Amino acid sequence: MQGEADISFTVKVDNLTIVDLDLESLTVTTASLNGEDLAYTHDETLLRITLNQVYNENDTFEIHIEYEGAPITDSSGWGGFYWTNDYAYNLGVGFDAAPHSFGRAWFPCFDNFVERCTYSFTAYTTFPKKAFFNGLPDFSYMGFTDDTGVTLNQWTIDNEIPSYLVGMAVGEYDVSVSQYQTSENDSVPIWLIAPENNLAQVENSFTNLSAAISSFEEFYGDYQWSKVGYSFVPFNGGAMEHATNIAYPLSLADGSLDYETLMAHELAHHWWGDYVTCSTAEDMWINEGMASYSEALFMEHIYGADAYYDWITDNHRDVLLYAHITDGAYLPVSGIGHENTYGSHVYNKGASAGHNLRTYMGDIAFKSASESFMSAYALQSVSSEQMRNHFQNYTTSDLTSFFADWIFNPGFTDFSIDSKLITEAT
Template sequence: PQWGGFYFTGEYAFNLGVGFASDPHNFGRAWFPCFDNFTDRAIYYTNVTVDSSYKAYANGYLTETIDNGDQTTTFKWTMDEPIPTYLASVAIAKYEEVVMNVNDIPVILTSLAKDTANLRSSFENLPACIERFEQVYGAHSFDRIGFNCVPFNSGAMEHATNIAYPLYAIANGSKTSETLYAHELAHHWWGNTITCRTQEDMWLNEGWASYSERIFLEAVYGRARYNEDIEENHRAVLQFAHVQDGAILPVSGIGHANTYGRHVYNKGADMVHTLRGMMGDTAFFAACAGFQQEFKFQDVSTEDMLRFFDEYTPYSLSGFFNQWIKEAGFAHFDILWVLEQEGFYNVRIKQTPRFNEVKYQNVAVALTAFSASWERYDAQVMIMNNEQTFKVACPFEPVYWAFDFEDKISDAVTTDWASLSGSGEVEMPQSLMRKITYDAGNADSILLRIEHHWAPADGTFGVPTGAVISRQRYWTVDGIWGDDTELSSELIYSGLTTPSPEYGYLDNELIRITEDSLVLLYRATASMPWQVAPDYIKNTGSLFDKRGSIAISKLKKGQYALAMYDANLASGGSISTTKAEFRAYPNPADDVLTIEFADKHDCCVVEITNVQGQVVLSEKLKGKSSTKKLNIAKLAAGTYFVGVVTDNLAYDIKRVVVE
């Protein structure tokens, strides 16, 4: 359904105060006359008359229930705290209540009687959520907390004290959607107590509420769960936010069409994590609570937040707000080299941003050194320049240096690390390497860290003649292990533009037509020239489906990158080619798949590959024809890719499902 407005659905009547497609987005005007903006606040007295079998809930607290003597009941609600129009609400149904009291805050959850058991189960961790939010954001501002279950399948709405919450989120009493109620509750601070002044600063509402989901996970399930969710979101933002929103956008300064897009919600949360990492927990949470109190029941801007949070740190946050928040793209940092000199270690850091050419400044981050015996030393530094050398007095001889080892800032890197002993296989999904096997040799344990850099591979120090190196990504493999340790891994390459996290928008600028000339490059350090990597096997499947895998039999410390030897097939210039256009139907298909060409073709090949990139059917078409029927009865049910290979046309590809 259309997002926003007033709904009459079966036994329910309710409103959603934001209209995603409306202009302005504020949608109080859907059910009462008002000035619909983020700055106009008012208190509310809401009287609702319903059939006596129904109950009505609105903002604030219930002041009176009147039996009208005609089989109708009037519910009178009072909202003493001023709120913008879009936060006013009403929900009507044959509701039953689940009542709590948390920190002297009345909590009313409502659903139909048949759903109350599921409601209790799904909201089991709500008290912990409330307590944590009060700890880090300050005292709750409103008379109560309320959630009303409604039959809406596209999300929830944070009406002050009277949240509209989807029935699907409590199905079977599951807790799989509990971050949704954490998000909506967080709006009682970020959005309802303080509200963005304009739609361009919606990240102050939605980015902070999205980040608060992770605060909830940290409180209930621990820091490891927080880190996992932060890293998953960071990966999704780097890989897909610009695709899903249709442009590379900043967090603040968003246009109307993307007010509720991925950059606002997901990248907004990513940047709040970075702000916490730069400031440190004590200063960050003190600033959060102080900001809520200082601007209570007021509209705010990014500039207001900059000025206020700046008072809680010994260094300027202008670089963070003006560059990380107001500029499109991502910061990116890498260690070029480390040199020992007169008892100190000089660590050289270089910036190569993703999607911009900004020089990021006032970046507070840690450089971490490890000894062979795993002693650790953290040096706090402040990055100000595109290249910068830091003089570190490490108290031991380091064997491994890491930039931002704890991933406290969300630059254009996703990482995984593990402490490993014995032998086996380890999953490191955010490194975008898979099938990682290890044999620690004689060591009790080893430290393996793999960084996936979503940024251009730096070719300053040289690349093989004729090779075009990836502008999208590269890897750093490092850690603590000896010569008798054996490691291997596999990486996926893909030129596909698909929403699949495994294949989508990874190498689409590098692999335009075929991966035939694709090579893997290696260098031991970031200050050495790239060379063709040893000890790898490229598994292409079809040469023209633009995806496959590379198996590295002897994974070494250093950096890896993809490159093309045929510059016409890689990035660096615009390529205009005609494709062999065709249709594949029916889809889904059963025993027979029909290929229909836009033009008649002679002597081309139809290939079908599975999701692993393996060719499962290849058939040569002879004689000029515009249609061809393929027998696919022997193919197992699943997803496949169909393409056409010709001598003088590029490869087109279609996704089909076989039943």
């Protein structure tokens, strides 16, 4: 891969003379500013660029970086950049990587959950392969191919996103485009991006996608992104919630509805995870526990209350029986260690906590709190404490003890009847 990155900075401190960026394994060939070469060092992951003058707060500048090489996949097998004969695509987190955020596998960035920026993408592919990114394409160039067979692909996402939510998929893709009508009668395009031969199966498997959007809008507020997008890729280990360009296993869009809770889970990240992101990996339950809980909300919306409670009880049984075994200990949901960021306590016990928070507060309070939480922390990162304090404004129930029991401490609340007294009616 050959890459060029033009990164615009606004300085937040005085006396800035260096910029530290994350870029793993790839080789930098040039760093420059206004056409003037800049000195840099690059060890395994840290790209340190020395600026050509001192910059102070609110100054702006743009650094140009050229780099090349074979981007890596994570040692766990989950995350990074994947090449096959027919596809090139990334998964934005690495299950073993530290930090898990894994934009640095293919472009220079501040690779954490907190720093956000907007992105414009240009990719050159060989016809008939096309590249799909976050946001929307420049339709005037969509699929433009020159006489040497090189196709130009240009995309822009206007919402600020962290590096791990940047997603690209290249392949011989076709697109199914439909429209979702919001309650405000706005229209949001839905893009299902798959090889032409797979599109019919994909559409069948995603029959309930619009209903999934409705179910989450009811609980969490309006969908705030420029499109709903899924790129179907030949990866079977799970999906990745790149904002508006979810990487989703082609094999699980087989025409059946068997995996539609995964479809719903990734969509739910466009509230929990993409729109409001955990500040640290230790609070990953805010992303993954709440997205997993949203699968139950989707089931309730489509199939009714029994389906919802089946999901909740199955999940909670799994938590009680297995979470401490698969993760190695009874853990709190918040403050989780690096090895269990993507473990059972985060996903499954976190989902139980979501259900219990809803029933503890009641539907009206839970919906109001969730919706206002999304707007108060829009495109920002949060801690569990900030979530607790925000939700507390919407209920008279004591969320300090609730979060202490369910989020900040290991184990389970337990109820037992130790005696009974029967009195005869007179």
